[in-house]
Amino acid sequence: ATDPLRVLVTGAAGQIGYALVPMIARGAMLGPDQPVIIHMLDIDPAAEALKGVRMELIDAAFPLLKGVVATTDAAEACTGVNIAVMVGGFPRKEGMERKDVMSKNVSIYKAQASALEKHAAADCKVLVVANPANTNALILKEFAPSIPEKNITCLTRLDHNRALGQISERLNVHVGDVKNVIIWGNHSSTQYPDVNHATVTTSSGKKPVRELINDDNWLKTEFITTVQQRGAAIIKARKLSSALSAASSACDHIRDWVLGTPKERWVSMGVYSDGSYGIQPGLIYSFPVTCEKGEWSIVQGLKIDEFSRAKLDATAQELMEEKQLAYLCLN
Numbered sequence: 001a002t003d004p005l006r007v008l009v010t011g012a013a014g015q016i017g018y019a020l021v022p023m024i025a026r027g028a029m030l031g032p033d034q035p036v037i038i039h040m041l042d043i044d045p046a047a048e049a050l051k052g053v054r055m056e057l058i059d060a061a062f063p064l065l066k067g068v069v070a071t072t073d074a075a076e077a078c079t080g081v082n083i084a085v086m087v088g089g090f091p092r093k094e095g096m097e098r099k100d101v102m103s104k105n106v107s108i109y110k111a112q113a114s115a116l117e118k119h120a121a122a123d124c125k126v127l128v129v130a131n132p133a134n135t136n137a138l139i140l141k142e143f144a145p146s147i148p149e150k151n152i153t154c155l156t157r158l159d160h161n162r163a164l165g166q167i168s169e170r171l172n173v174h175v176g177d178v179k180n181v182i183i184w185g186n187h188s189s190t191q192y193p194d195v196n197h198a199t200v201t202t203s204s205g206k207k208p209v210r211e212l213i214n215d216d217n218w219l220k221t222e223f224i225t226t227v228q229q230r231g232a233a234i235i236k237a238r239k240l241s242s243a244l245s246a247a248s249s250a251c252d253h254i255r256d257w258v259l260g261t262p263k264e265r266w267v268s269m270g271v272y273s274d275g276s277y278g279i280q281p282g283l284i285y286s287f288p289v290t291c292e293k294g295e296w297s298i299v300q301g302l303k304i305d306e307f308s309r310a311k312l313d314a315t316a317q318e319l320m321e322e323k324q325l326a327y328l329c330l331n
């Protein structure tokens with residue numbers, strides 16, 4: 001039998017946590033043959049709620065679930081984990097300055113970086129979901145120098161899936177037939193959803209999205225803003241931020257990273273930049289990637305037109321500013 005993998009979910013008593021842990025226990029993240037032990041971390045005010053989630057996980061009697069650790073102690077939560085999904089963070093509340101939110105999250109991610117570095121499995125793969133996701137991941141990377149930088153990523157797969165969804169709705173095709181959209185940059189409203197390389201499988205073969213949607217104006221305006229603003233639209237409708245789609249996308253991110261991306265299909269992941277496409281090295285930036293044998297690599301050689309270039313640079317600029325702000329908060 002396969003040994004169980006240990007999966008950490010921080011902020012596990014929150015909304016995304018509640019949607020995510022049953023998905024992991026059902027095999028949506030690591031496959032239907034991989035047993036798991038779920039480690040859940042939250043903070044003291046949520047300790048009771050966390051106990052409740054633990055009870056429900058036990059009550060659901062998941063065959064793949066070999067154990068549950070529920071704790072408010074970061075060291076205990078991080079011990080031996082193979083996968084860490086960092087959902088816990090400090091949310092922006094009304095009237096709060098950007099700097100105050102950044103400051104809270106920087107101190108959380110600095111502390112949790114140390115806990116992971118000391119206690120996680122040496123090859124632990126990290127996915128940061130909590131906002132500001134790219135910059136939280138950057139702080140985690142800086143303060144966990146013994147974790148390979150290739151192992152620290154952030155979630156832009158939700159934005160990627162949203163882009164696939166918008167194309168599929170517009171063309172009235174199944175979402176599974178649309179592929180190779182790209183989310184570039186920050187998981188924020190400056191992200192650039194790019195369809196220039198995307199295709200649709202049709203009954204008469206593979207067609208570029210740009211040929212099927214012969215409406216440059218829609219693709220350059222409404223499509224982009226709909227994807228960028230989708231999070232806000234969900235908050236408006238639900239009075240709560242996206243949770244089931246965030247959880248599902250987090251499973252997609254880890255599953256493709258660990259088990260590999262399908263042939264001829266790439267996905268978007270926030271990963272550290274090696275300078276590809278002229279993006280400043282060291283930023284955590286969302287790129288198109290393919291994954292094989294547990295490693296991602298940035299898809300190279302895509303043609304970037306002038307419109308796209310400006311968008312790639314604008315979102316990089318925002319990330320550099322966030323990085324500066326984060327460093328100010330450290331002092």
Ligand code: NAI
Binds near residue numbers: 087129242
């Ligand atoms: P939530 O507020 O329902 O849950 C957050 C949980 O984190 C709470 O239970 C809280 O007690 C816990 N927490 C706070 N500080 C912690 C710490 N230091 N250690 C461990 N746990 C801690 O929020 P929700 O809706 O689950 O969202 C979580 C995060 O994910 C937010 O930052 C949100 O902005 C972000 N998000 C990111 C998305 C992405 O695509 N990257 C999509 C949707 C949400």
